[in-house]
Amino acid sequence: HADIAMYHAKQAGRDNFQFFIPEMNQRAMERLHLEHDLRRALERQELMLQFQPQVSLKSRLVVGAEALLRWRHGAQGMIPPDRFIPVAEDSGLILEIGDWVLAEACRQTQAWRLAGLPELRIAVNVSAAQFRRPTIIRSIRKALEASGLPPRLLELELTESMVMTEAAALTRLNELRALGIRLSIDDFGTGYSSLSYLKQLPVDDLKIDQAFVRDISSDPNDAAIVQAIIRMGHTLHLSIVAEGVESQEALEFLAENDCDSVQGYYLSRPLEGADFERFVVTRGR
Ligand code: C2E
Ligand code: MG
Ligand code: MG
Ligand code: MG
Numbered sequence: 170h171a172d173i174a175m176y177h178a179k180q181a182g183r184d185n186f187q188f189f190i191p192e193m194n195q196r197a198m199e200r201l202h203l204e205h206d207l208r209r210a211l212e213r214q215e216l217m218l219q220f221q222p223q224v225s226l227k228s229r230l231v232v233g234a235e236a237l238l239r240w241r242h243g244a245q246g247m248i249p250p251d252r253f254i255p256v257a258e259d260s261g262l263i264l265e266i267g268d269w270v271l272a273e274a275c276r277q278t279q280a281w282r283l284a285g286l287p288e289l290r291i292a293v294n295v296s297a298a299q300f301r302r303p304t305i306i307r308s309i310r311k312a313l314e315a316s317g318l319p320p321r322l323l324e325l326e327l328t329e330s331m332v333m334t335e336a337a338a339l340t341r342l343n344e345l346r347a348l349g350i351r352l353s354i355d356d357f358g359t360g361y362s363s364l365s366y367l368k369q370l371p372v373d374d375l376k377i378d379q380a381f382v383r384d385i386s387s388d389p390n391d392a393a394i395v396q397a398i399i400r401m402g403h404t405l406h407l408s409i410v411a412e413g414v415e416s417q418e419a420l421e422f423l424a425e426n427d428c429d430s431v432q433g434y435y436l437s438r439p440l441e442g443a444d445f446e447r448f449v450v451t452r453g454r
Contacts, residue, residue, distance in 0.1 A: 233290030329360025379413020
């Protein structure tokens with residue numbers, strides 16, 4: 170019991186660990202409520218996407234965006250994805266939600282294209298449960314066909330653990346690649362990918378995890394890791410995206426070290442569609 174209480178105190182980071190049992194029940198209840206509400210969120214149109222610009226370091230132009238899922242809960246306001254995506258995964262709702270994200274991201278990007286905006290690529294996060302199912306192929310094909318978006322403008326973001334732990338991962342990656350879309354490894358550096366394994370993966374981009382990027386200009390270890398990832402990635406003909414760029418110093422370090430593109434609060438927070446459009450127009454793609 171003492172261990173559990175200690176553990177919980179650590180998790181909560183507060184001094185109210187003596188109430189750990191009722192509080193755990195309350196957490197379970199909260200999850201149940203979230204799951205219940207999430208089932209209705211789709212039909213109530215409470216889910217929306219925000220778009221975070223990705224900027225090329227060569228041209229300094231916006232070359233694309235990452236679509237990030239948001240839930241505008243009727244009573245609780247904005248619920249961040251880190252809180253509801255685990256619930257969606259456990260309940261299986263992630264499949265339906267994931268299909269909506271794919272369709273909406275493709276629709277919006279094609280709408281910008283037709284409106285005359287410069288050509289933009291859209292990156293969509295997929296969860297392990299989606300990736301595991303063969304039906305993901307049909308979902309992507311449907312999203313592309315319904316929107317008319319060329320496949321080369323869609324990129325899927327996968328994590329290292331997804332491509333490392335599934336025996337069928339390589340098959341799935343090749344199936345996805347055959348659709349003509351791009352693939353990227355998200356949060357790179359936090360998992361266990363070996364160089365030799367990475368070499369055989371049919372992926373296009375590596376996204377360096379923000380944990381290594383944040384203090385890049387002050388922490389020599391982080392700087393060395395990022396330099397190594399960029400060099401190694403380029404050797405494998407991968408394009409490197411750094412996420413979590415929060416300062417001018419970080420941006421310049423990445424530019425000097427040949428990183429290909431960047432994403433982060435220093436450039437822009439994730440934006441609602443109309444604001445993203447304005448950002449692209451005023452900044453010059
Ligand atoms: P991620 O894919 O690694 O997305 C990057 C996260 O970092 C986003 O958080 C973004 O808002 C945040 N971020 C961007 N720039 C900066 C910065 O400069 N500093 C800091 N501190 N943070 C920055 P967000 O939107 O809360 O998303 C969290 C995670 O939720 C995502 O991590 C992704 O794993 C997941 N997620 C988001 N949308 C979806 C989705 O549609 N489907 C799935 N399966 N997962 C999603
Ligand atoms: Mg991502
Ligand atoms: Mg990431
Ligand atoms: Mg993440």
